[in-house]
Amino acid sequence: MNREAKAEFQPRVTVQARNSLQKIGERALPWLVPVALLVLWQWASSTGRLPIRFLPSPRAIVNSFIELSASGELWTHVRVSTMRALLGFAVGGGLGLILGLLTGSFRWAETLLDTTLQMIRNIPALALIPLVILWFGIDESAKLFLVALGVFFPVYINTFHGIQSVDRGLIEMGRTYGLSRWQLYREVILPGALPSILVGVRFSLGFMWVMLIVAETISARSGIGYMTMNARDFMQTDVMVVGILLYALLGKLADLFSKGLERYWLRWHPAYQPAR
Amino acid sequence: MLAEGRQYSRGVAISIDDVSIALGGRTVLQHFNVEIAAGEFVAIVGRSGCGKSTLLRSIIGLETPQRGTISLGSIAHGQPDVRIMFQDSRLLPWKRVLQNVTLGLGAAYSIQAEKILAQVGLADRAHDWPAILSGGQRQRVALARALVHDPSLLLLDEPLGALDALTRIEMQELIENLWWNRGFTAVLVTHDVAEAITLADRVILIEGGRVVLNEFIDLPRPRARGNPGFAALEDRILLRVLQHRTFPVNTSGTREIKQTIL
Numbered sequence: 001m002n003r004e005a006k007a008e009f010q011p012r013v014t015v016q017a018r019n020s021l022q023k024i025g026e027r028a029l030p031w032l033v034p035v036a037l038l039v040l041w042q043w044a045s046s047t048g049r050l051p052i053r054f055l056p057s058p059r060a061i062v063n064s065f066i067e068l069s070a071s072g073e074l075w076t077h078v079r080v081s082t083m084r085a086l087l088g089f090a091v092g093g094g095l096g097l098i099l100g101l102l103t104g105s106f107r108w109a110e111t112l113l114d115t116t117l118q119m120i121r122n123i124p125a126l127a128l129i130p131l132v133i134l135w136f137g138i139d140e141s142a143k144l145f146l147v148a149l150g151v152f153f154p155v156y157i158n159t160f161h162g163i164q165s166v167d168r169g170l171i172e173m174g175r176t177y178g179l180s181r182w183q184l185y186r187e188v189i190l191p192g193a194l195p196s197i198l199v200g201v202r203f204s205l206g207f208m209w210v211m212l213i214v215a216e217t218i219s220a221r222s223g224i225g226y227m228t229m230n231a232r233d234f235m236q237t238d239v240m241v242v243g244i245l246l247y248a249l250l251g252k253l254a255d256l257f258s259k260g261l262e263r264y265w266l267r268w269h270p271a272y273q274p275a276r
Numbered sequence: 277m278l279a280e281g282r283q284y285s286r287g288v289a290i291s292i293d294d295v296s297i298a299l300g301g302r303t304v305l306q307h308f309n310v311e312i313a314a315g316e317f318v319a320i321v322g323r324s325g326c327g328k329s330t331l332l333r334s335i336i337g338l339e340t341p342q343r344g345t346i347s348l349g350s351i352a353h354g355q356p357d358v359r360i361m362f363q364d365s366r367l368l369p370w371k372r373v374l375q376n377v378t379l380g381l382g383a384a385y386s387i388q389a390e391k392i393l394a395q396v397g398l399a400d401r402a403h404d405w406p407a408i409l410s411g412g413q414r415q416r417v418a419l420a421r422a423l424v425h426d427p428s429l430l431l432l433d434e435p436l437g438a439l440d441a442l443t444r445i446e447m448q449e450l451i452e453n454l455w456w457n458r459g460f461t462a463v464l465v466t467h468d469v470a471e472a473i474t475l476a477d478r479v480i481l482i483e484g485g486r487v488v489l490n491e492f493i494d495l496p497r498p499r500a501r502g503n504p505g506f507a508a509l510e511d512r513i514l515l516r517v518l519q520h521r522t523f524p525v526n527t528s529g530t531r532e533i534k535q536t537i538l
Contacts, residue, residue, distance in 0.1 A: 169362070169364065169366050170366055170368060172338060172366075173362065173366040174379075174380075175338075176336055176337075176338065176358075176359070176360050177359075177379050177380040177421075178380050179379075179380050183380070187368065187371075187379070188368065191368070191370040192370075194370075267405075268369050268370045268371075268372075268405045268406075268407060269369065269407065270369075270407040273405070273407050273408050
């Protein structure tokens with residue numbers, strides 16, 4: 001009797017209003033700390049408590065960004081860096097994909113190549129830098145090599161693993177339905193390996209940026225890294241921060257892109273179905 | 277032996293001649309002989325590991341007998357088509373239901389695929405991903421896929437084992453109807469004796485790698501489970517499977533559980 005009375009007493013209007021207020025609150029709250037930090041930072045810079053040589057004010061960074069983009073300098077550097085990254089990704093990723101498909105699908109290829117590749121993998125790419133400079137000098141091919149190396153292994157390993165772990169029951173079923181070897185590969189094995197391959201792609205995108213940053217830091221005549229290093233020589237901390245933020249932004253964009261790719265190519269996956 | 281009232285038979289006869297199959301060093305079937313008539317519905321029962329699945333898989337070529345031959349008869353037009361249904365639906369998750377049904381056949385069969393999806397009651401699900409279907413629905417898609425190309429022989433490897441009891445009964449009716457109307461030969465492997473009697477013209481029991489029981493089911497279709505003939509048959513076959521003569525009762529009136537001999 002009591003429970004019924006209580007239920008009757010809940011006016012629907014207040015509940016609805018509370019829900020939308022809750023929603024706004026949930027959306028806004030995560031931003032509270034960053035915004036507060038930003039305000040604190042600007043205040044510290046404006047009052048001189050934060051020396052410009054240490055860290056510029058947020059306003060200075062924004063101004064710097066506007067200046068650089070207006071003059072077109074920013075976009076030139078961004079374009080150069082992005083092209084390097086994409087080229088390295090294409091080479092390293094493409095090679096990793098092909099070798100992964102090869103060793104995953106053919107026993108002889110696995111026996112021949114996998115051990116060698118695993119041994120190379122154990123060498124940290126960054127440790128190879130002095131050797132890379134010796135081999136390639138400090139021009140574009142050195143940077144390409146480093147980025148490609150960083151991208152290669154995640155793609156290779158996950159492609160190999162993806163092919164090996166395709167559901168054998170599905171392959172068997174495919175055979176009973178008269179699928180040719182090529183059809184089996186195209187309809188069953190490759191799509192089955194795709195989730196794993198995309199995981200490899202996502203990992204390799206992270207490595208791609210790291211290797212690019214390192215490669216551009218060592219030596220460059222263009223690109224975001226060059227812009228940042230140059231700014232350091234002239235104590236332009238605001239430009240340096242712009243460079244760092246650009247790397248972060250591009251990294252985030254790459255991650256969003258790979259997530260979007262996954263969401264499209266894997267839209268059949270149980271994990272991507274709308275909650276029932 | 278065809279049941280009365282069948283209009284035609286598109287099925288193919290199967291001849292299994294002195295077949296021996298060993299798996300992993302263990303002899304599963306030996307000197308196995310069975311003849312299945314065109315259009316017949318045969319159920320194979322037996323304990324786990326008796327070789328019934330192995331037999332089915334060797335008919336479609338997934339296993340190779342060490343000795344003996346398995347041959348299919350001829351049919352009116354072309355080569356006999358064999359299809360198999362597994363215990364799990366084995367649908368390709370990255371293809372929509374319609375594309376799964378037309379697997380290996382191409383878009384030309386889309387209309388036929390839609391027709392058979394309607395027959396299994398899934399016409400409105402043709403463009404869904406398998407991930408959102410229930411187990412029973414997935415098995416129905418698998419059945420549609422197996423039948424879209426009108427095979428002469430359908431092999432069923434415990435296809436209803438993973439389904440709940442009610443869905444199982446619905447699927448049995450569906451399979452029986454499709455078999456009756458299309459006339460293919462059907463070989464069903466099942467551990468469920470009642471299911472075997474419901475669907476088959478003949479029930480075969482495999483034990484020790486050989487046929488030890490070959491029971492013709494003379495009941496009218498559709499088989500009524502309440503029918504005393506049904507119950508008697510089921511009892512007889514089940515007791516033979518479990519190797520009980522009767523359930524013995526001791527002097528105190530309680531039932532003694534006899535140790536089953538494997």
